[in-house]
Amino acid sequence: MGIxxxxxxPTSGEFLKKHFLPFAExxxxxxxxxxxxxKIGAASLIDANLGKLSLxxxxxxxxxxxxxxxxxxxxxxxxxxxxxxxxxxxxxxxGTIERKSKITLAKGERQRExxxxxREQVIYLGACNQPWKDATTIILGxxxxxxxxxxxxxxxxxxxxxxxxxIQIAEGKSKAARRYLPMVTAVYDALRTxxxxxGCAETGWVFPSASKCxxxxxxxxxxxxxxxxxxNPATNLNSYAPACAx
Numbered sequence: 001m002g003i004x005x006x007x008x009x010p011t012s013g014e015f016l017k018k019h020f021l022p023f024a025e026x027x028x029x030x031x032x033x034x035x036x037x038x039k040i041g042a043a044s045l046i047d048a049n050l051g052k053l054s055l056x057x058x059x060x061x062x063x064x065x066x067x068x069x070x071x072x073x074x075x076x077x078x079x080x081x082x083x084x085x086x087x088x089x090x091x092x093x094x095g096t097i098e099r100k101s102k103i104t105l106a107k108g109e110r111q112r113e114x115x116x117x118x119r120e121q122v123i124y125l126g127a128c129n130q131p132w133k134d135a136t137t138i139i140l141g142x143x144x145x146x147x148x149x150x151x152x153x154x155x156x157x158x159x160x161x162x163x164x165x166x167i168q169i170a171e172g173k174s175k176a177a178r179r180y181l182p183m184v185t186a187v188y189d190a191l192r193t194x195x196x197x198x199g200c201a202e203t204g205w206v207f208p209s210a211s212k213c214x215x216x217x218x219x220x221x222x223x224x225x226x227x228x229x230x231x232n233p234a235t236n237l238n239s240y241a242p243a244c245a246x
Contacts, residue, residue, distance in 0.1 A: 009097050013051025016042040030213050041084025056097045063103045075109040131207050134190040141187035150216050152206040163188055
């Protein structure tokens with residue numbers, strides 16, 4: 001008759017610990033900040049007793065109760081847990097539960113985005129050392145995310161014979177994130193100089209470092225910006241760091 005027994009769902013805490021976090025450790029191995037974000041969110045959900053609820057029962061009402069319980073914290077902190085709860089909807093794709101739950105984020109989350117003026121760009125690039133100068137040049141010339149630039153590999157860079165070329169972004173959460181970007185002159189010059197210095201490498205990181213992942217990271221750029229700001233207060237690089245190190 002098509003009637004089947006409903007599959008028992010684990011608690012959200014069990015799913016987070018045994019399935020989601022191990023998956024996140026593999027999926028975000030090159031993105032330690034994302035992994036840390038999900039670990040903090042998972043711990044917050046479990047501490048708020050959402051971990052005891054069946055994964056199939058959780059809905060937006062529970063999300064609102066969670067937000068109310070943590071009302072003394074900032075919206076950004078609350079949304080760390082709620083975004084982790086949204087990610088638990090992967091359980092539907094994995095066949096653990098049958099339907100997704102709508103989770104509403106807390107309002108009032110602070111956004112730290114702003115656009116640098118042309119003057120600020122000139123000041124920052126003029127005071128910026130390598131490899132941060134080249135990384136910033138690529139960010140400004142292509143609108144790539146900092147993490148995309150730091151993890152860029154030579155396999156994804158194609159030069160042509162007319163002082164131009166293409167950069168391929170092969171990874172991303174959505175189809176739109178995977179794209180080809182043309183090089184403006186400043187980006188071409190920066191990449192071509194690094195390519196020549198690397199012995200015309202066909203493979204490897206464009207911005208290699210001694211970090212665990214093998215390339216420069218957002219954490220390194222923040223430390224560098226803080227050090228430069230202290231050693232040369234006149235430039236006050238921290239004022240411009242978000243564009244390069246956010």
